[in-house]
Amino acid sequence: MIAALLDLLGALLLLVGSVFMLLGGLGLVRMPDVFNRIQAGTKTTTLGTLLTLSGVGLLQPDWALKLLLIGLFILFTNPLSAQVLARAAHRIGLRKTPLTRVDRLAEDTGEDA
Amino acid sequence: MGSVTTLHELSGLTMVPLLAILLLFWVALNASLSWQVLSVGITVSLLIGWLFRRGLSPLTELRATPASYRAGLGFVWHFLRELVRSNLNLARVVLSPDLPVNPGIVKVRTRLQSPMGRLLLANAITLTPGTLTVELQDEWLYVHWVQVESADIDAATARIVAGFERYLEVMYG
Numbered sequence: 001m002i003a004a005l006l007d008l009l010g011a012l013l014l015l016v017g018s019v020f021m022l023l024g025g026l027g028l029v030r031m032p033d034v035f036n037r038i039q040a041g042t043k044t045t046t047l048g049t050l051l052t053l054s055g056v057g058l059l060q061p062d063w064a065l066k067l068l069l070i071g072l073f074i075l076f077t078n079p080l081s082a083q084v085l086a087r088a089a090h091r092i093g094l095r096k097t098p099l100t101r102v103d104r105l106a107e108d109t110g111e112d113a
Numbered sequence: 114m115g116s117v118t119t120l121h122e123l124s125g126l127t128m129v130p131l132l133a134i135l136l137l138f139w140v141a142l143n144a145s146l147s148w149q150v151l152s153v154g155i156t157v158s159l160l161i162g163w164l165f166r167r168g169l170s171p172l173t174e175l176r177a178t179p180a181s182y183r184a185g186l187g188f189v190w191h192f193l194r195e196l197v198r199s200n201l202n203l204a205r206v207v208l209s210p211d212l213p214v215n216p217g218i219v220k221v222r223t224r225l226q227s228p229m230g231r232l233l234l235a236n237a238i239t240l241t242p243g244t245l246t247v248e249l250q251d252e253w254l255y256v257h258w259v260q261v262e263s264a265d266i267d268a269a270t271a272r273i274v275a276g277f278e279r280y281l282e283v284m285y286g
Contacts, residue, residue: 023200023204026207027203027206027207030212032212032214032216035218035247036214036216038257039257039259040207042245043196043203043240044200046240047199065141066141069138078240079235079237083245083246086246087248090218099214099215100217101215101216102217102218102219102261103218104255104264105247106218
């Protein structure tokens with residue numbers, strides 16, 4: 001009974017995690033420039049992966065410790081890689097969407113906004 | 114994190130937290146304490162610990178006080194809530210036919226002094242609704258915002274930084 005409940009909950013978490021990943025993919029296609037795309041990609045992959053890992057943890061409780069470690073690793077590395085990508089993109093002056101309202105970084109480093 | 118080499122650094126004590134974390138991670142991943150696993154773990158941890166002996170680890174500057182641990186828990190809870198909100202917010206934007214974005218890069222200021230506190234702040238900002246840290250210069254953070262609410266430094270700081278700073282200030286100062 002409890003095992004069945006855990007299975008159901010685990011499957012549900014897997015599903016919700018996958019939905020967020022799908023939305024992230026949609027964001028990559030729809031967002032207007034590289035910075036907005038990085039935003040879409042980072043947030044959804046972080047939560048999506050965490051939910052998926054939790055789901056797997058409920059389905060396979062023996063793996064819980066390893067899954068937790070993977071989750072921690074994702075939490076620390078995902079935002080860092082996003083920040084490094086965004087910084088590199090800004091430094092080499094990748095095109096920003098014309099919708100961009102303000103760019104304080106370009107103003108302060110003396111580039112064209 | 115001064116450029117002057119201190120006695121503390123020379124004695125190798127600064128690499129202890131990083132070493133401990135690495136070794137713990139390795140043992141937990143292998144789920145074994147056999148001498149083969151341990152000796153490989155210790156060798157590699159020592160090597161990495163030595164290579165990054167001037168580097169940071171989450172424990173480097175963490176204050177060891179009860180208030181600090183409470184703030185740590187508060188930080189994690191606040192962070193997880195923001196992460197969920199951030200994803201729901203993004204889902205709403207991506208699923209709207211007219212894609213309601215109003216992006217820009219704003220400048221915000223942090224009161225945090227410790228490099229580790231600033232790093233955690235930058236990471237947390239990246240995972241909260243619509244914001245992404247692009248550049249970190251001393252006390253200034255340049256943050257990409259999908260829906261810019263205000264380009265004013267103080268207003269943006271209150272909106273983006275204050276929520277996490279409250280906890281990190283207690284943890285790292």
